[in-house]
Amino acid sequence: MATLYAKLGVSQDATWEEIKRAYRKAAMKWHPDRNVGQEEAARAAFQEIRDAYAILSDEGQRKVYDAVYAQEMRRWDALQKRQQEVEAARARKAKAEAEAKYSQMVGVAMRYADEGHNRDVLFGVLLGRECDADMAQRIADSVWALQQARQAAHTGESADHADADVASSSEASDHETPSPTQPSTAKQDKPVHDARAAGLFDSLWQGFFGVRS
Numbered sequence: 001m002a003t004l005y006a007k008l009g010v011s012q013d014a015t016w017e018e019i020k021r022a023y024r025k026a027a028m029k030w031h032p033d034r035n036v037g038q039e040e041a042a043r044a045a046f047q048e049i050r051d052a053y054a055i056l057s058d059e060g061q062r063k064v065y066d067a068v069y070a071q072e073m074r075r076w077d078a079l080q081k082r083q084q085e086v087e088a089a090r091a092r093k094a095k096a097e098a099e100a101k102y103s104q105m106v107g108v109a110m111r112y113a114d115e116g117h118n119r120d121v122l123f124g125v126l127l128g129r130e131c132d133a134d135m136a137q138r139i140a141d142s143v144w145a146l147q148q149a150r151q152a153a154h155t156g157e158s159a160d161h162a163d164a165d166v167a168s169s170s171e172a173s174d175h176e177t178p179s180p181t182q183p184s185t186a187k188q189d190k191p192v193h194d195a196r197a198a199g200l201f202d203s204l205w206q207g208f209f210g211v212r213s
Contacts, residue, residue, distance in 0.1 A: 004052035004065060012066070016057065023053040102139075105131050109143040119144035 005012050008022040026049045028034065035042035055061045108129060109122045117125075119140050126136035 003069065004056055007048055007052045008056065019053070019056050023049065023057070101131075102135065105129065105135065105139050106143065109139050113143050113147040 003012070005014065008019060008026055010018050010022045014022070027046065030042050030045040030049060032039045032042045032046060055065050105126055109126060112122050112125055122143060123136055123140040126139060127133065131139070
């Protein structure tokens with residue numbers, strides 16, 4: 001809402017002379033006789049200008065107006081602040097609910113993936129849980145990729161164990177005993193493989209979901 005000062009085109013700290021000049025200028029511009037064809041709009045604007053000048057040209061009325069205006073501005077600022085706080089709280093709540101929903105859907109997808117279901121089943125299950133289609137697709141793709149990586153790592157670990165068993169059998173047949181200061185090759189390789197697999201799982205999980213498993 002425009003202030004009386006704005007209606008006359010002056011600042012709030014304008015002098016009486018500045019207000020008087022602004023009034024004369026605005027009155028000439030909006031006088032109905034100077035706005036042929038737009039008399040109604042001009043008459044309304046002209047009346048607003050006269051009312052503004054009547055208050056601002058009187059020292060006592062101007063002080064009262066300034067005081068009331070300042071009070072209203074403080075009230076308006078306080079109202080705006082409360083509204084912003086309410087909106088911020090609503091946004092935080094919505095974010096928390098969205099994160100909780102996301103975590104819940106990831107857990108559901110992981111459970112079905114562990115049971116051996118494929119990516120399409122994961123996607124369908126998430127849709128059945130009223131999960132947004134875009135989110136369901138992202139979660140299904142990520143969980144399925146993670147599950148595939150876990151299976152690949154497990155297959156590699158099984159192969160390492162098989163190689164270790166073959167090496168152990170060969171050593172036994174040759175009656176060779178590892179030196180106390182020289183651990184067997186199988187025992188050296190396993191910690192390295194376990195650390196590599198754990199690092200892979202950790203990296204994938206954080207990359208997909210932003211959290212540690």
